Amino acid sequence: MKNRKKLVLIGVAVCVILASLTSPVLASEDETLNIYGNANMDDTIDVCDLTYTERIRFELEDSTALADANYDTYIDMGDVLQEALIILGREKKLTIVDAEGAAKTVSKPIEKIIVLNTDCAQAIRAIGAKGRIVGIESFSVAEKKVFFPDISELPTVGWGHMPDCEEILALEPDILIAYVPGIFNPGHEGLEDKLEPAVTVVRLDLYRAETIREEMLKLGYLLDEEENAREYVEWLDEYAGEIEDIVSGISEDDKPLVFLDWGTKHAGECERDTVAKGSATHKRCEKAGGINIAADFPMPYLSVGLEWILDQSPEIIIGCSEGYNQHGGGYETDEESELKEYYDEIIGLPGFENKKVYIITHEVTSGPGYLVGLAYHGQWFHPELFSDLDPQEMHQEYVDEFCGIDFDVRGHGVFVYSEPS
Template structure:
């Protein structure tokens, strides 16, 4: 019986994917199209579109909602979706797709829109336990599978019954009790780490405003800007009518928090950049967004590598742990206890020369660094040193050359041995800190981490949670 059910599920998925890759839409071009699967509204930064009478939907969003994995090959411009032994392969611009190795002719070739693979969707008749209905009043494609016999619950931005918006009480990263709508309909995030995670958890369409420096993932650049992360414009935020604002706890000005709360807008202060509290912060965000399963998947991926770094370095004697100077975005600012960078260093088992300075971001001087004689020097690159997605390495090359010529630094072991590295802010602390930690581990313990490929970890992370490829210079030298 179990084997029979597996066979049915296999053919259900195959038939469903076949249907996804062909067929006309019947909605008027002006309709605002939404899609639900078993009551779960599919979200994405690229909404469905109608071209030539066909409805095109983001392939990755549909596939992942069905529990399939999606991989993108930039060189061949091929997207592959798979679950178990069922596979679908499609080349952008071609009208022939392959379902479990068999060719299928598409009515419209797949195409790229805003960096997303878009494919035609047609209505699917009731077959093998899957049923598709059209809700004309709400302009919604309602898809039901065999994952449950209960009627699908339709959730819309209008909060129509039975999925009316509810309010929950949470504690943010700083122990503040905040009552927030869940899931929020309109979000302003001046915390770029939270913004990135909202995209990863699939609720990016609810973001109505971000900080001026928000630049990842790439589509966030098109969101309305509300000012700097630490001192955003209250007027611009309120003009967007958000029902929640996310900010950095230690950095968002208290008077701004007070102004927003007096205006009736709850403010949630989530860090999402500290290793020690990352899992809890992501879970809290997932609870607010009603994306607990996706949040747990992100936590599991993050924790898998964090625990590996910890396990491999925990028994290294103190005397054999390299002395490391981690410099923040500003020159001669170290990473002390309680800082995100300090926690990254601790997670890979090194001696942080700023650990005893007792403040998170200590201002140091050149003579002190020379006297400490670090064996490895790492510089985090902020906006003044462009790096990361879509950027080249030129600015990092220039900065590294300047650092190694600092007065007296020719006497530092790290400089003499060429162990001076630069790291993009995108993988320094934040949601992708495990990528930065992987580079740290390779730089300080190359023998212990021969099998670890930081770029591969980064590639998998971006594909799994953002559907994009690694593009740009994130470290120098590698």
Template sequence: MKMKIVRYILLALMLLFCMGACDSARAETITIIDGMNRSVEVPCPPERIVSTTASASELICIFGGMDRIVGRDEYSTFPYDLAEKPVVGSYSKTTNVELALDLQPDVVISDSSMLPETIKQIENAGVPVVVVGMNCELDSIIYNIRVMGEMMGDQKKSEELIGFMQKYTDLIQERTKSLPEDEKPLVYHECKEDKTNAAGTPKDDHVNFAGGINIAHDEAVERPVVSREWVLEKNPDIIIAKLSSSDPDTEEALKLKRDEVISRPGLKDTNAVKNGTVYVYHPFLRRGPRLVGYLLYFAKWSHPELFEDIDPTAVEREMLQKFYGVNPKGTWAYPEI
């Protein structure tokens, strides 16, 4: 009789242990404030994630969530293993709801381009949608890091990443904050051939942040098309152009683009071309936390004497190795200075 009682007690204890283990295995839910200032309840961490914006995809991977991403947008291709994940749309705005829901996600991550009706369809299916900010604005990137770090349950790493970035952005601000206007170079930043950026755009902010003056700052539209005669009249000290996202990140591709820019009629007579201060970068640099390397390049191009001790490429590679866990390849800016 005593042995039976002992067996029942042991069985009860085993059941209680199993129930406790199941409860602890369940993901907790937390409430986060997303980029549209909405309160969204999400699992922490979610087991199955559809990310429709590169802004979030690479951050989820930084926080150890590569295997949790079950669907992505076309632009979520870094870290490189993301390219093997199913695509549910070109980007957030064109998300195919049926494809996304077929992947049985616990949460869908989007940027602000996702249509309200798409968000409603997904949420009506019982799946929360978290909207994140842009991936080329410093404040927005820091916000995204914190939100994704909280959702993935890795606030410690998110603060380490933010600290790494702020170390260098603070350095840029410290070294350029007292520059008089006449020591700031005039910069022509070309986003596409004969198209540039005015006030209110991230690229205008980047030029100013690095201690330069955007020659298109006062134009009436945010992304004006300009003539080469207009550029020559403004006579920039520095010209910055970029490859397209589909171009290879090689020195050859960057050099070809630079050669094309400096050979254009009308630009050949600018101070930038005469002095050899024409630079080209790959958009790989400008996304998410990688923006820190991009801003360091801008600062060194604008004020090489102030940033002689800084190697933007080395900083970028350090960040990729430390936080992304990848051995970086490619050339992202040309020429090196």
């Protein structure tokens, strides 16, 4: 312990010297790891942050929001020491910016976790920390015996949108991870107001294409699994970069018009549910090189008339078996009948009989494995450009490297469905 303290002090002293000699460069906003202590706003906390904080103290650099490592509103030597402790993995508290954009301070180490959705359970497993999960959501996680053979056997705490706080408290977790509040996600009155300060509620989505990279790194810091988190991010970056390179060369005129179908749960007669900007489904369509015909509506989830859909002349219909619109499939079955029924429902709508229709399940469109669904979309939108990218190969890599289960995606499970047009 004494040697570690000496190392910290030596590192701080070196940074004081370096502060007058070097000028670290700030990272762009989309690279920022939103943890207090990331003074130079890049995607890691390292000696460069120590240097940058010292330069702020000596008024050689402008202050940044994340330079206040110990989150006490002052930039001083305490922040330099906190950054050094984070680098060494010895910090007792860590303050992050959660998915709501709010600062959240968490005590460490984190040994016991409750998860309220499959995306969070996947993410924790992907970075090698599944043994710390002590409680799970009763429906989406507990019923997936094939995909979560170990995790699904853990104690349950009610449905994700309506968890039992007494059951949660009885398990004495350090933290509970949940989505941001929403229509089907509990708000602060259902979680924070009932659980804190006994249990810290951490809001992370861990499914959105635009934020999952940063959230996985953040989760790595929270659980002291930074190395494993970066292994996942390296895999993500490789394929995401390849897809981005392909799509960046496609002109707007060459992008197909797409209708993203979410069924009829909230739709009236002669209507279909769909999504617009602000939804993860829309972002997936956009990133794969498609144009969502409902993109510009003012709300992310809405219903539109069949006549309106046909007036927009979509070339492709994607049936999204996700959220409240799930139609079977996934890891738990080899039976495709429910996805076929959904396909037949769409293709049977008046005026839809000649459309290209594809059905895809949330198992490959959400969570850390979302890139698989993105690759399928790319192949459907631009088959020639995506001919060298094999979604099943990507899927098998994800399962083998980050799921820890023995599962052959070519021989088992049902994740997409279509029929020759």
